[in-house]
Amino acid sequence: MSKLLIVGTVAFDAIETPFGKTDKILGGAATYIGLSAANFKAKSAIVSVVGDDFPQEHINLLQRNNINLEGLEVVNGGDTFFWSGRYHNDMNTRDTLDTQLNVLADFQPVVPDDFKNADIVMLGNLHPAVQLSVINQVNKPKLIVLDTMNFWMDTTLDLLKEVIEKVDVITINDEEARQLSGEYSLVKAARIISEMGPKYVVIKKGEHGALLFHGNEMFFAPALPLEEVFDPTGAGDTFAGGFTGYLAETKDTSFENMKNAIIYGSNLASFCVEKFGTEKMQELDIKAVNDRLKQFKSLTQFEINLT
Amino acid sequence: MSKLLIVGTVAFDAIETPFGKTDKILGGAATYIGLSAANFKAKSAIVSVVGDDFPQEHINLLQRNNINLEGLEVVNGGDTFFWSGRYHNDMNTRDTLDTQLNVLADFQPVVPDDFKNADIVMLGNLHPAVQLSVINQVNKPKLIVLDTMNFWMDTTLDLLKEVIEKVDVITINDEEARQLSGEYSLVKAARIISEMGPKYVVIKKGEHGALLFHGNEMFFAPALPLEEVFDPTGAGDTFAGGFTGYLAETKDTSFENMKNAIIYGSNLASFCVEKFGTEKMQELDIKAVNDRLKQFKSLTQFEINLT
Numbered sequence: 001m002s003k004l005l006i007v008g009t010v011a012f013d014a015i016e017t018p019f020g021k022t023d024k025i026l027g028g029a030a031t032y033i034g035l036s037a038a039n040f041k042a043k044s045a046i047v048s049v050v051g052d053d054f055p056q057e058h059i060n061l062l063q064r065n066n067i068n069l070e071g072l073e074v075v076n077g078g079d080t081f082f083w084s085g086r087y088h089n090d091m092n093t094r095d096t097l098d099t100q101l102n103v104l105a106d107f108q109p110v111v112p113d114d115f116k117n118a119d120i121v122m123l124g125n126l127h128p129a130v131q132l133s134v135i136n137q138v139n140k141p142k143l144i145v146l147d148t149m150n151f152w153m154d155t156t157l158d159l160l161k162e163v164i165e166k167v168d169v170i171t172i173n174d175e176e177a178r179q180l181s182g183e184y185s186l187v188k189a190a191r192i193i194s195e196m197g198p199k200y201v202v203i204k205k206g207e208h209g210a211l212l213f214h215g216n217e218m219f220f221a222p223a224l225p226l227e228e229v230f231d232p233t234g235a236g237d238t239f240a241g242g243f244t245g246y247l248a249e250t251k252d253t254s255f256e257n258m259k260n261a262i263i264y265g266s267n268l269a270s271f272c273v274e275k276f277g278t279e280k281m282q283e284l285d286i287k288a289v290n291d292r293l294k295q296f297k298s299l300t301q302f303e304i305n306l307t
Numbered sequence: 308m309s310k311l312l313i314v315g316t317v318a319f320d321a322i323e324t325p326f327g328k329t330d331k332i333l334g335g336a337a338t339y340i341g342l343s344a345a346n347f348k349a350k351s352a353i354v355s356v357v358g359d360d361f362p363q364e365h366i367n368l369l370q371r372n373n374i375n376l377e378g379l380e381v382v383n384g385g386d387t388f389f390w391s392g393r394y395h396n397d398m399n400t401r402d403t404l405d406t407q408l409n410v411l412a413d414f415q416p417v418v419p420d421d422f423k424n425a426d427i428v429m430l431g432n433l434h435p436a437v438q439l440s441v442i443n444q445v446n447k448p449k450l451i452v453l454d455t456m457n458f459w460m461d462t463t464l465d466l467l468k469e470v471i472e473k474v475d476v477i478t479i480n481d482e483e484a485r486q487l488s489g490e491y492s493l494v495k496a497a498r499i500i501s502e503m504g505p506k507y508v509v510i511k512k513g514e515h516g517a518l519l520f521h522g523n524e525m526f527f528a529p530a531l532p533l534e535e536v537f538d539p540t541g542a543g544d545t546f547a548g549g550f551t552g553y554l555a556e557t558k559d560t561s562f563e564n565m566k567n568a569i570i571y572g573s574n575l576a577s578f579c580v581e582k583f584g585t586e587k588m589q590e591l592d593i594k595a596v597n598d599r600l601k602q603f604k605s606l607t608q609f610e611i612n613l614t
Contacts, residue, residue, distance in 0.1 A: 090491065184397065187534045208515040211532060220529045220606050225494045225518060259609045290613055299527050300607050302566045306597055 002248040004044040005115045005141070006033050007134045008124020008237070009104065010054070010072065013277060014084040017091065017231050025277040026058050027083065029124035029147070032234035035281040036241025036268045037122075038065035039289055042248035045115045047071035047134060049107045051078035061282065070112035078103035091229045092206060111137040119251070122244045123167070124237060125149050128159040135166050143253050145169040146198070147240050150176050165197035168253075171240055173204045186211060187218075200258060202243070204236055212262050214255045221262045224270040224295060231276045235269045238281065242268030267292050309555040311351040312422045312448070313340045314441045315431020315544070316411065317361070317379065320584060321391040324398065324538050332584040333365045334390065336431035336454070339541035342588040343548025343575045344429075345372035346596055349555035352422045354378035354441060356414045358385035368589065377419035385410035398536045399513060418444040426558070429551045430474070431544060432456050435466040442473050450560050452476040453505070454547050457483050472504035475560075478547055480511045493518060494525075507565065509550070511543055519569050521562045528569045531577040531602060538583045542576045545588065549575030574599050 013027030030046045037044050045068035052074055062069060079102040087094045109130050111118075116137060121144045123131040128148070135144065146167040152160045153176065164170060170193060174186060180196075181189035190201040190213035201213040207229070209222040243265035247253055250260075267289055274280045320334030337353045344351050352375035359381055369376060386409040394401045416437050418425075423444060428451045430438040435455070442451065453474040459467045460483065471477060477500060481493060487503075488496035497508040497520035508520040514536070516529040550572035554560055557567075574596055581587045 185532075185534055185536075187532050205515070208512070209529070218532060218606055219609075220532070222516070222527045222529065225492075225525060225527070227492055227494050229492075256610075260611045263609055263611065293611065293613070297611075299525055300609075302526075302570055302607075303563075304567045304570065304600065304604075306600070 002042045002119040002251055003115055003117065004037055004042045004244055004248040005047065005111065005118035005121045005134070005138065006030050006037070006044060006124060007047040007109055007122070007130065008033055008126055009081050010046065010048040010050050011081040011083055013233060014082070014098075015231055015233050015276065016086040016097075018087070018089055019230055020276065022276055024082065026061070027233065027277060028081065029126070029237045031062070031278060032237035032272065032281065033122055033124055033241035033244070034062060034067045035065055035278055036238040036272070037245030037248070038067065039242070039268065039284065039286050040245035040249035042245060044068065044245070044248070045071055045112060045118075047109045047111055049073040049075060049103050051080040051103045052076050054080045068112065068115070071110060071115070073107070073110070075103040085233070087232065091232055109134050109137075119143070120145065120244050120248050122240060123147065123163070124240070128152055128156055128163045131163045132159065132166075135163070143168045143247065145171065145240065145244055147171045147236070148176070150179055153179055161196060164193075167198050169200040169202060170198040171202040171204060171236070171243070173206065173236070177201075177203045187213075200255075202262065204239065206232070206235070210239065210262055210266060212258060214258070217255055219255075219259045219262060221266040221296075222299060223266055224292070224299065226270065226273065229273045232273050233277060235272050238272040239265035239269040242266075263293070263296055264289070267296055309349045309426040309558055310422055310424065311344055311349045311551055311555040312354065312418065312425035312428045312441070312445065313337050313344070313351060313431060313548075314354040314416055314429070314437065315340055315433055316388050317353065317355040317357050318388040318390055320540060321389070321405075322538055322540050322583065323393040323404075325394070325396050326537055327583070329583055331389065333368070334540065334584060335388065336433070336544045338369070338585060339544035339579065339588065340429055340431055340548035340551070341369060341374045342372055342585055343545040343579070344552030344555070345374065346549070346575065346591065346593050347552035347556035349552060351375065351552070351555075352378055352419060352425075354416045354418055356380040356382060356410050358387040358410045359383050361387045375419065375422070378417060378422070380414070380417070382410040392540070394539065398539055416441050416444075426450070427452065427551050427555050429547060430454065430470070431547070435459055435463055435470045438470045439466065439473075442470070450475045450554065452478065452547065452551055454478045454543070455483070457486055460486055468503060471500075474505050476507040476509060477505040478509040478511060478543070478550070480513065480543070484508075484510045494520075507562075509569065511546065513539070513542070517546065517569055517573060519565060521565070524562055526566045526569060528573040528603075529606060530573055531599070531606065533577065533580065536580045539580050540584060541588075542579050545579040546572035546576040549573075570600070570603055571596070574603055
């Protein structure tokens with residue numbers, strides 16, 4: 001089995017949407033990525049940090065999902081990273097109410113020996129210095145996938161560019177792609193970002209789907225139109241987990257197979273938003289995912305025979 | 308050959324985009340619909356009105372595109388409908404600078420005898436009273452397609468609902484679908500709108516593509532990501548022209564074939580925005596359209612074999 005190494009936050013989230021409000025629940029980029037990737041046949045590990053306030057039941061949940069946690073540092077007397085946000089009525093925009101870095105502030109990632117030869121490395125959204133440290137600890141992975149956000153472009157762009165130079169795939173949202181490239185057209189933005197390093201550029205457009213660019217080739221996966229979006233938290237990370245999990249299972253990083261990985265990423269993300277936090281991802285099995293794949297097919301596939 | 312009856316404005320537009328500015332150029336919903344549908348094998352006719360300020364060269368252009376103009380009334384001493392707008396930098400939003408109804412104010416549509424048995428009727432965006440008059444003049448068409456906009460929802464909703472009740476397909480944009488249904492979720496909005504009459508609901512999302520709903524079935528066509536959008540004017544009408552033109556040529560109004568029609572609509576619209584006004588549509592031929600179809604296929608089609 002391929003090895004998938006995931007670095008990212010493991011956190012507490014407090015979320016408010018028009019549908020309700022949670023106390024501190026399990027969250028974090030690595031958590032969503034890991035739970036999503038767990039739907040595929042691969043050996044995965046999370047490199048992250050939590051405080052000793054992080055409950056054993058969350059650890060158990062991740063382990064039940066076959067996620068290796070040797071690289072999850074537990075800081076005695078430390079508090080776990082905490083994020084709190086409130087979504088607007090349209091569910092597309094949100095305000096951050098509180099961010100407490102806590103143990104994340106001094107995090108020095110340590111990649112477990114058994115994952116230094118990971119086939120795929122998924123760098124979840126984190127300080128670029130942490131991402132760079134992980135890149136420097138692994139030994140020629142087949143594929144490095146980077147997720148990042150505008151905050152790092154605003155505060156530590158040079159270091160971020162150093163990371164971007166070293167990765168194969170970058171996933172960012174449309175606004176971030178425009179900010180990073182200085183181009184409004186996503187086609188132009190993707191080309192400029194690709195020249196910074198990554199051969200593959202994935203632009204996430206939330207409810208409007210995701211675009212994959214590679215040279216002059218493009219692929220698009222829609223988001224599945226849903227009756228109700230309950231909580232969008234973690235959808236982008238779940239997408240990344242489905243994308244990398246599928247690539248790890250199939251051991252094929254061709255553009256053609258990346259199309260499928262993008263579809264699986266969108267597929268998994270469509271589940272994530274149906275309940276609060278990681279709730280839906282905890283109960284998901286591959287059968288439900290494959291059933292939903294049929295919906296993606298009927299949503300997008302057509303037969304035109306030119307006359 | 309099937310007959311396609313088009314009702315809508317034939318107009319002068321003055322357009323400002325970040326790329327430039329035009330004087331009074333040829334515009335209007337029926338114009339774009341007609342030029343787009345002209346790429347398909349069908350007999351089409353426009354029912355509309357212009358003033359005697361409308362130049363012969365525009366008439367010639369429409370006739371060269373095999374559009375029957377018996378139903379195009381020319382009002383002596385009247386001025387043609389005029390619209391002027393300015394697009395914002397993102398090209399997704401625009402301000403209307405001027406609207407002069409002119410001869411459109413008293414327009415009484417007359418469907419030519421030869422098109423009273425039209426197979427497909429495309430009701431372009433116009434006062435619902437005009438659309439209703441056209442519906443009452445035709446004899447059991449196979450399909451009636453309605454385009455409308457928020458302005459009519461704001462000013463003459465009851466009459467608009469009377470039209471909606473009588474059509475088979477409605478095409479509106481996402482914001483209008485939300486306004487008409489009172490639902491934010493497009494899946495729910497489409498269901499509510501469908502209960503008002505049309506068995507098929509097409510929700511246009513501009514650069515984010517278009518959704519087709521029919522009962523519990525959904526289909527999605529992306530907009531082709533472009534290097535540059537030069538002028539979005541007429542893209543929705545061009546979409547409608549491609550949609551109805553394709554259905555007229557293929558004489559098949561099944562859901563499966565409507566998927567293809569949606570793809571052709573998006574295909575044609577992707578050309579429309581590449582130049583100012585109708586410029587690109589004037590020079591287009593079906594070969595270019597079919598070449599671009601390959602791009603739509605590689606953008607959306609994937610092969611996943613479940614293991």
